[in-house]
Every structure is written in structure tokens, then in C-alpha cells.
Amino acid sequence: MDFEAEFGAQLEALKAEGNYRIFADLERDCASFPRVRNHGEGPAEVTVWCSNDYLGMGRHPKVVEAMAETSRACGTGAGGTRNISGNAHHHVMLERELADLHGKEDALLFSSGYVSNWATLSCLGARLPGAVIFSDSLNHSSMIEGIRHSRADKVIWRHNDPEDLDRKLAAVGPDRSKIVAFESVYSMDGDIAPIAEICEVARKHGALTYLDEVHGVGMYGPRGAGVAERDGVMDRVDIIEGTLGKAFGCFGGYVSGSRAMCDFIRSFASGFIFTTALPPAVAAAARVSVQHLKQSETERVRQRRQVARLRAGLEANGIPHLDNPSHIIPVMIGDPVKCRMIADILMTDWGVYVQPINYPTVPKGTERLRFTPGPFHSDADIDHLVSALNSLWSRCALSRQVA
Numbered sequence: 001m002d003f004e005a006e007f008g009a010q011l012e013a014l015k016a017e018g019n020y021r022i023f024a025d026l027e028r029d030c031a032s033f034p035r036v037r038n039h040g041e042g043p044a045e046v047t048v049w050c051s052n053d054y055l056g057m058g059r060h061p062k063v064v065e066a067m068a069e070t071s072r073a074c075g076t077g078a079g080g081t082r083n084i085s086g087n088a089h090h091h092v093m094l095e096r097e098l099a100d101l102h103g104k105e106d107a108l109l110f111s112s113g114y115v116s117n118w119a120t121l122s123c124l125g126a127r128l129p130g131a132v133i134f135s136d137s138l139n140h141s142s143m144i145e146g147i148r149h150s151r152a153d154k155v156i157w158r159h160n161d162p163e164d165l166d167r168k169l170a171a172v173g174p175d176r177s178k179i180v181a182f183e184s185v186y187s188m189d190g191d192i193a194p195i196a197e198i199c200e201v202a203r204k205h206g207a208l209t210y211l212d213e214v215h216g217v218g219m220y221g222p223r224g225a226g227v228a229e230r231d232g233v234m235d236r237v238d239i240i241e242g243t244l245g246k247a248f249g250c251f252g253g254y255v256s257g258s259r260a261m262c263d264f265i266r267s268f269a270s271g272f273i274f275t276t277a278l279p280p281a282v283a284a285a286a287r288v289s290v291q292h293l294k295q296s297e298t299e300r301v302r303q304r305r306q307v308a309r310l311r312a313g314l315e316a317n318g319i320p321h322l323d324n325p326s327h328i329i330p331v332m333i334g335d336p337v338k339c340r341m342i343a344d345i346l347m348t349d350w351g352v353y354v355q356p357i358n359y360p361t362v363p364k365g366t367e368r369l370r371f372t373p374g375p376f377h378s379d380a381d382i383d384h385l386v387s388a389l390n391s392l393w394s395r396c397a398l399s400r401q402v403a
């Protein structure tokens, strides 16, 4: 086997489809975020329009100081897995903070949101007797891989459709352990799950509910606990999973729920047991960020205002975008080569950085640019972006959406 030739051939095929990915080489700067230094082609400075640090908490002086101060005091790494090295006190305090955020008895930290989904669902699916996992058809890869690894039976229900879930739950015998896995905000279309209805159906069939609030935490609800908090249904969801890497601006993932559930995952999930714990400094910074967004609405209010402003600008100019009730604005292109090309022109001619979203992240034919305006985008930044898109739509003769 000529391995080099094989690697090359598969990459060539990806390029021919227009799905080969090129990563920008950017350097963040706390003082000027979302303006960043560009080390790649194009202008030396560009504005980031696709960050998942939705509220700019990754540059918040209190959060940055907590990380710097804790690493000076405690060092950089955790020094091992929690099974071997024990808990750092910063892990314990962060878990208490997260349990309180979601109104649950306990929480458990993981290396990332991906790992928290993968490890928890694979553990539940593998260990609960006769487990069947009912998975929303648009669930994130981390849940899909966790379910696959569990080897439990999987039933896929129609996206955000509680009636379809009801029928599918009814078709499986009452003696099986049923787990319903879904997300609150789906990050590619920006649509939001009917959490109350889904939990109602799950309860009717005695199923455990598992909700990925990765794109909801920090962003929705009066204390930033997510969409379930906003909707007043946090207590109806058995397990809430979240990330510390997006709106909280740090790194890591977690699940929260009952004390017994967290103890169960802590004791049986390989993805928790056999990997080095988060650096204490990361845990300390995340805790400050969670605490801040529990009592501050300033970031969320300003961010919603900027989202509304960008939507209005797109609407006024007929730039086709998905209408949804969230903070994510997908501008639809529908072709991988055009999507890449438009993103390249935005970067080089307009200093606008937005990563094209192509297959396999979204289905072929629904390629898009995904904009996430934040509290630090100025009105002038938004107007500049709308002018850029407007000019591109004319130049490339792209179709417009009639209001």
C-alpha cells in the first residue's frame, strides 16, 4: 500500500467536490475582539463573524484574570486524571456552580462538550438494561458517536417533532430503558426545540431526557442557564449537558442532573475516568464566567440587539437567510464552491471572516455562511457586513429573497 498516494488521492477528491477545508490563521486580541490579526492571505486585520464565543467572555478581564491568577497560584496542568490525582478544589467549586445554574443536585466536568456527550450517552446506552436511545435526526456528531459506541438500539425521530417521538416511543416495549436525546438550539439552522412538549412525551413513556444546551448556555434564560430555563422547564429535563467553550469563553464540557446519575457516570464512563482533568485555571476562569452571566444581562441584551440589526439589514436587501428564533443567522448559498468563493472574497476584499459551512457539517445543497453577531460588533461593523454581502450578491448575480 502506498499510503502517501492514498492520502493524496482522497484529499484531491475532497478538493474536486469543493469540500476541502482551509483554516484561517488568526490571532485574537483581547483589546480589539472581534477584530483579529490575520496571518494568512488578505488584510492584516479582519473582523470575525462566526465565533462561538458569542458574548466575548473569552476576553472578559475578570475571566482572563481568574485564569492567569489561578495558573500562577496552582500551576498549569491538573497533573492527571481525577481517579489518580484527585479533584482539584477548582473542579469541585465549578461543579457546584454548574449544578446551581441548572437547578440540579450535581454536575460532572469533562474535557470538552464533545467528550461529555460521547462519554455520557455511551455509558447510559451501554449500562442501562435493554437501553434504546431515541435521537433527534439533527443531533450533533458527538451524540451520534456516543450512541454508536454504546451499542444500544437507536431510534431516530423526526427533527423537533414530539408527535413522531411519541409514536416511536410507543412502538418500543415498556420493559426497555428509554433515553430521549436532543438539543435546545440547533447550531446550523438556529432553530429551537419544543422542550416542554418533548419532555411531556418522554414522561408519558417513562423515558429519561438528555438535553444538549451547548448553544443555549450563557445565552438564554434570566441566569443564562439555557433555553430550558427561559421556558421554565429545567426541572423536567433529567440531564442537561453544556460546554464551557462557547458562550462561557473558556474550555471544557459538563453534564448536570441527579446526584446518583452524576455518580454513575463518574464511576462507569471511560471518557471521564481515563483522561487528564481540566487545568484548575480553566475551571476557575469558567466559574467566574458562569457567575458573571448569572447576574449580568448586559452582554445578552447587547448581543440580541446586534442580531436584530443584522437580520433587518439582510431583510432590507433581500439576502436569503433562515428565519429562526435564535442568535444564529445562516445565509444560504446552496453550493460548496460558491460558498467557499464568497467567503474568500469577503475575507480578502472586505476584511470579513466567516467560515463557509459545507458538507459533512450540513447536507449537500444547503451550504451556507453562518453569522453570529455579538455584543462587540458595532453598528458600523454590521452595516459594513451588509454592504459587503449586498455588493457580492450583485457582482455574482446571486438570487435575492423577496420580503
Ligand SMILES: *Cc1c(COP(=O)(O)O)cnc(C)c1O
Pocket: 112, 113, 114, 115, 117, 140, 142, 183, 187, 212, 214, 215, 243, 244, 245, 246, 252, 253
Ligand atoms: C460544539 C458542540 C458540542 C461540543 O462542544 P465542545 O465543548 O466544543 O466540544 C456539542 N454539541 C453541540 C450541539 C455543539 O455544537
